[in-house]
Amino acid sequence: MDAVFRALADPTRRSLLDDLFKEDGQTLSALEARLPMTRIGVMKHLRILETAGLVTTKRRGREKLHFLNAIPIRLVHDRWVSKYAE
Amino acid sequence: MDAVFRALADPTRRSLLDDLFKEDGQTLSALEARLPMTRIGVMKHLRILETAGLVTTKRRGREKLHFLNAIPIRLVHDRWVSKYAE
DNA sequence: TTGACACGTAACCATATGGTTACGTATTAT
DNA sequence: ATAATACGTAACCATATGGTTACGTGTCAA
Numbered sequence: 001m002d003a004v005f006r007a008l009a010d011p012t013r014r015s016l017l018d019d020l021f022k023e024d025g026q027t028l029s030a031l032e033a034r035l036p037m038t039r040i041g042v043m044k045h046l047r048i049l050e051t052a053g054l055v056t057t058k059r060r061g062r063e064k065l066h067f068l069n070a071i072p073i074r075l076v077h078d079r080w081v082s083k084y085a086e
Numbered sequence: 087m088d089a090v091f092r093a094l095a096d097p098t099r100r101s102l103l104d105d106l107f108k109e110d111g112q113t114l115s116a117l118e119a120r121l122p123m124t125r126i127g128v129m130k131h132l133r134i135l136e137t138a139g140l141v142t143t144k145r146r147g148r149e150k151l152h153f154l155n156a157i158p159i160r161l162v163h164d165r166w167v168s169k170y171a172e
Numbered sequence: 173t174t175g176a177c178a179c180g181t182a183a184c185c186a187t188a189t190g191g192t193t194a195c196g197t198a199t200t201a202t
Numbered sequence: 203a204t205a206a207t208a209c210g211t212a213a214c215c216a217t218a219t220g221g222t223t224a225c226g227t228g229t230c231a232a
Contacts, residue, residue, distance in 0.1 A: 002097055009095035010190080011088055014166075021170070029208065041191055043210080062199040062208045070170040077163065077171040080100075084107070084156040085163040096220080115178065127221055129180080148178045148229040173232100180227075188219070193212105200207070 001079070004072045007052035012037070013045045017054060020068035027063045087165070090158045093138035098123070099131045103140060106154035113149045 007013055012035065019031055032042045046066060049055040053072045058065045093099055098121065105117055118128045132152060135141040139158045144151045 005100070006095045009092045012190085014091070017170070027208080037190090038192065039209080040193085040211095044190075059209095064209065068170075073167060073170040077167050081159060081163050081167055084103070084154075084159040098220085113178075123220090124222065125179080126181095126223085130220075145179095150179065175230105175232085177230075178228085180225105182225085183223090185222075186220095189217085190215100191217100192215075194214105195210105195212085197210075198208085200205100202203100202205085 001072075001076060003052040004054065004076050007048050007054055008073075010045065010048075012041075013049055016042070016045060016049060017068060020055065020066060024067050025058075025065045027065060029063075031066065087158075087162060089138040090140065090162050093134050093140055094159075096131065096134075098127075099135055102128070102131060102135060103154060106141065106152060110153050111144075111151045113151060115149075117152065 015035070016031060019034060020026060028039065028043060028046065031046070032039045035042055046055060046057075050057060054069055056067045056069050058067070101121070102117060105120060106112060114125060114129060114132065117132070118125045121128055132141060132143075136143060140155055142153045142155050144153070
């Protein structure tokens with residue numbers, strides 16, 4: 001759960017989750033295009049999201065598709081946020 | 087809201103919020119006693135929580151009392167977490 | 173009134189973080 | 203076959219972060 005909190009701490013990463021929420025299964029290049037940073041920067045953020053379990057991936061040829069996984073956010077909500085947000 | 091996310095990213099700070107959830111209005115010394123770090127370390131974490139609006143304080147003589155303010159967490163929940171946690 | 177207590181500030185330090193450029197590899201299209 | 207495309211790795215860099223020690227200030231109690 002700590003990895004999830006740390007992953008959510010960065011605005012770029014939250015923006016990536018928003019992008020995937022709007023349109024799931026995007027490639028790295030597509031996600032990169034929306035952000036003011038290099039592909040490598042985006043790659044690093046995506047990896048952090050991936051290790052936190054917030055993003056899953058699937059290779060399709062030379063492309064890598066990224067999918068939002070909201071389950072960790074739900075867990076954070078259920079086991080932590082809800083306690084304070086009542 | 088970014089300040090709230092960043093404040094929540096650190097386990098020590100989440101632990102401090104838990105401490106205040108259990109018992110509100112604790113002094114710096116009381117909070118320090120529960121943590122494996124110096125008073126100054128705790129002070130810094132509390133300041134970050136304070137600037138994020140998650141903790142409010144009140145001086146009582148030479149003591150400083152700390153109070154949990156869950157409103158920012160509720161805002162994060164309402165405007166962000168709930169979107170993913172459905 | 174003087175000593176102990178509770179908190180504050182300043183300076184410093186090691187490591188983590190958020191980015192970059194340069195180069196490499198695998199896949200697709202012409 | 204070859205060139206463009208899409209992603210990966212390595213090395214590097216500046217700054218942020220999470221901690222420390224040393225010292226200072228205000229308040230309470232004996």
